[in-house]
Amino acid sequence: MTNISKLFDSKRLEITIDRLCQQIIENHKNVENFILVGLQPRGVYFLERIKYKLEKNLIKEVNTGYLDTTFYRDDFRSNDVPTARETRITDSVDGKDVVIVDDVLFTGRTVRSAMEGIMNFGRPKKIELLVLIDRYYSREIPIEPTYCGIKLNTITSERVEVNLTEQGFEEDSIIIKNKSNE
Amino acid sequence: MNNLNSKDILGTRDLSIEEINLIFDTAKKFKEVLSRPIKKVPSLRHLTVANIFFENSTRTKLSFELAQKRLSADVINFSSSVSSVKKGESLLDTINNILVMKVDMIVMRHPNPGAPHFVANNIDIPVINAGDGTNEHPTQALLDSFSIIEKLGSIKNKKIAIIGDISHSRVAISNIHLLKKLGAQIMLCGPKTLMPKYIKDMGVSVRNNVREALEWCDVANILRIQLERQNEKYFPSIREYSLYYGINKELLDSIKKDVIIMHPGPINRGVEISSDVADSNKSIILDQVENGVAVRMAIMYLLSFHRSS
Numbered sequence: 001m002t003n004i005s006k007l008f009d010s011k012r013l014e015i016t017i018d019r020l021c022q023q024i025i026e027n028h029k030n031v032e033n034f035i036l037v038g039l040q041p042r043g044v045y046f047l048e049r050i051k052y053k054l055e056k057n058l059i060k061e062v063n064t065g066y067l068d069t070t071f072y073r074d075d076f077r078s079n080d081v082p083t084a085r086e087t088r089i090t091d092s093v094d095g096k097d098v099v100i101v102d103d104v105l106f107t108g109r110t111v112r113s114a115m116e117g118i119m120n121f122g123r124p125k126k127i128e129l130l131v132l133i134d135r136y137y138s139r140e141i142p143i144e145p146t147y148c149g150i151k152l153n154t155i156t157s158e159r160v161e162v163n164l165t166e167q168g169f170e171e172d173s174i175i176i177k178n179k180s181n182e
Numbered sequence: 183m184n185n186l187n188s189k190d191i192l193g194t195r196d197l198s199i200e201e202i203n204l205i206f207d208t209a210k211k212f213k214e215v216l217s218r219p220i221k222k223v224p225s226l227r228h229l230t231v232a233n234i235f236f237e238n239s240t241r242t243k244l245s246f247e248l249a250q251k252r253l254s255a256d257v258i259n260f261s262s263s264v265s266s267v268k269k270g271e272s273l274l275d276t277i278n279n280i281l282v283m284k285v286d287m288i289v290m291r292h293p294n295p296g297a298p299h300f301v302a303n304n305i306d307i308p309v310i311n312a313g314d315g316t317n318e319h320p321t322q323a324l325l326d327s328f329s330i331i332e333k334l335g336s337i338k339n340k341k342i343a344i345i346g347d348i349s350h351s352r353v354a355i356s357n358i359h360l361l362k363k364l365g366a367q368i369m370l371c372g373p374k375t376l377m378p379k380y381i382k383d384m385g386v387s388v389r390n391n392v393r394e395a396l397e398w399c400d401v402a403n404i405l406r407i408q409l410e411r412q413n414e415k416y417f418p419s420i421r422e423y424s425l426y427y428g429i430n431k432e433l434l435d436s437i438k439k440d441v442i443i444m445h446p447g448p449i450n451r452g453v454e455i456s457s458d459v460a461d462s463n464k465s466i467i468l469d470q471v472e473n474g475v476a477v478r479m480a481i482m483y484l485l486s487f488h489r490s491s
Contacts, residue, residue, distance in 0.1 A: 071215065071223035079488045081184045084211040092219075120220035152213075 003178040007150075010172035016149045020130060021053045023147050024099065029062050034097040039070040039114055040085040043102035045166045046132055050101060065089035067100075072113035087117075088138075094122035094168075099146075103162040105131040107140035133160055133174065152176075185340070189488045190309045191300040191481055193318035194360040197463065202363065206328055208474070208480035213453070216252065216476055226486055229286040235312070236262040236292045241447050242322070244314050249478035277301050277341050285484065290314075291437060302374065308485040316350050321449040322446050323356035325477040327364060330401055330472045333442055338365035343395040345371045346405030346427065346454050349378050353446045354405060356383050369432035371395035372427065376407075392427050396437050404429060404455050420453055432457035434464070442466055443452040 008016075036054075038047030044066050053063045070084040100114050115127055127136050128146035135154045154160060159177040163169040186201050197205075215223055231250045235243055243259075245378035250257045253491040262279065271279075277288070289310045290298045313319040330337055342361055348354045348370050361368050368386040370377065371394075380386055389395050396402060407423060417423050434441065443455070443465040451457050460467060 031262070068211070071211075071225045082485060083184050084208060087214055088212070120218050120222070122219055 005176050006173055007176060008174035013172050017053050018047055020147050020149060021050060021057055028097060031058055034099060035063040035065060035091060035093060036099045037065045037103050037118060039069050039102040039110060039163055040066055045164045048102040053091045063091050067117050069110055069113035072116045072159055074109060091120050092122050093118060093124045095125050097126045098124040099128045099130050102128045104133045104160050105145055106135050106138050108139050108143035111143050112141050132162055135160060185487060187482050191320055192299050192302060192311045194320045194323045194356045196342055199363055205324060205480050208484060209328055209477045212479040220469045222254060223253050224254045225483055226253035229486055230256040231287045232258050232260060232280050234288055238381035239291055245474040246312060246478055249475050249482060253479055253482060254309045257290055281305060281446060283417045308488055310481060315350055318356045319352040320356050321478055322353050322361045325470055325474040326444060327360055328477050329466055329473050333466055341367045341399045343369045343371055344400045344403045345392060345395055347407045348372050350408040351405050358386060362427040368381055369395055369398060373417055390460045396441055399441060401442045401444060406450055406454055425452050428454055429459055431458040444470060445450045
């Protein structure tokens with residue numbers, strides 16, 4: 001049996017995104033000097049939400065990019081070949097503030113791979129991490145978010161999903177699936 | 183589908199259309215990696231790859247070695263001309279000796295058709311055929327098709343002419359198998375003496391007039407005369423071959439359509455192709471070389487997930 005509990009609806013999500021954007025603006029005086037990098041596959045949907053809101057608030061274009069961390073993963077001994085998705089970072093990251101954007105921070109391994117990937121595009125002045133959900137007792141690597149939507153205390157067998165309308169869902173929602181009874 | 187069916191890449195005749203598309207999709211991602219300031223990913227840092235070449239090679243060997251280094255694999259190189267093969271060691275003994283040194287993947291070129299198949303059947307690790315005699319050269323065909331798709335968007339129903347020494351060409355055989363699977367129309371063109379007798383059975387048309395072939399095709403893949411494999415005279419002289427089958431600017435200009443020019447290299451300038459054609463904007467010869475690294479990265483990356491049973 002799978003228990004599903006709904007955590008967020010679209011209204012709450014918008015308030016949270018608004019707050020995260022204000023925090024970014026507070027920390028970065030110069031918009032030209034930062035670049036938001038969404039992690040494939042789901043981080044890029046969340047990135048677009050952040051970008052939209054930031055541009056609306058700043059009335060300026062915000063630099064963004066996508067990064068796929070497949071080739072940097074550390075679980076190379078698994079038998080499944082992970083599907084590589086598009087990476088698109090057109091601007092140099094040299095001397096810039098890079099904000100990595102992902103929907104859920106879990107073990108921290110993806111973010112570690114992402115940092116390695118970003119360093120291959122140059123030497124950023126600073127790397128920050130923005131996540132919507134921080135599953136904070138599940139970390140396997142010492143990585144903490146700079147900007148965080150909500151902290152969740154979950155166990156490993158639970159699954160946290162951020163479902164946005166852009167991904168084909170009827171409405172925005174964040175749900176926790178508990179598979180422990182299966 | 184996200185994995186290759188076999189542990190080896192021995193020929194394009196064994197590949198399914200899904201496998202081909204998987205290789206191309208993955209190669210596209212690696213091509214992007216190659217455009218980064220740091221063109222290296224750590225995907226194969228846990229592997230050691232042996233490049234075992236029993237036959238000369240410049241491009242293929244460099245391309246494989248560069249692909250391995252871009253994937254962070256450890257690389258060892260072996261050339262038969264400077265090895266114990268000259269002292270009478272058998273193929274399997276040579277391979278087994280390399281294997282006990284904990285090699286994880288083998289890239290192999292051999293003058294005898296089927297040699298990589300023999301090795302692949304006798305060992306558990308992935309073997310990639312980098313050319314076996316006149317049989318197959320699968321990575322070359324894959325990079326050729328990848329380059330055509332990059333230029334034309336698709337291969338389906340495109341007219342591809344393969345011109346030159348078909349008899350001695352593994353590139354031609356691998357290309358025919360692959361292009362057929364991708365839905366191309368294929369014409370072979372060359373002197374009758376350099377055309378295999380039953381080649382039409384592969385579902386290709388054959389012409390002996392190079393102008394007719396060029397007027398028909400969208401893409402011309404021009405092959406070198408493989409003098410090193412020819413034990414007898416197939417045509418009176420190189421000069422005469424060049425006169426009848428050499429592709430020069432004058433000939434191309436007289437054709438009322440754009441033809442994309444390809445060549446797997448090495449080029450014999452002034453024999454099968456003139457310099458002004460090889461260096462023209464119709465030629466994608468250097469794109470082929472560039473794409474070769476990305477395609478080989480994709481193949482080795484995908485094979486690296488294969489576990490011996």
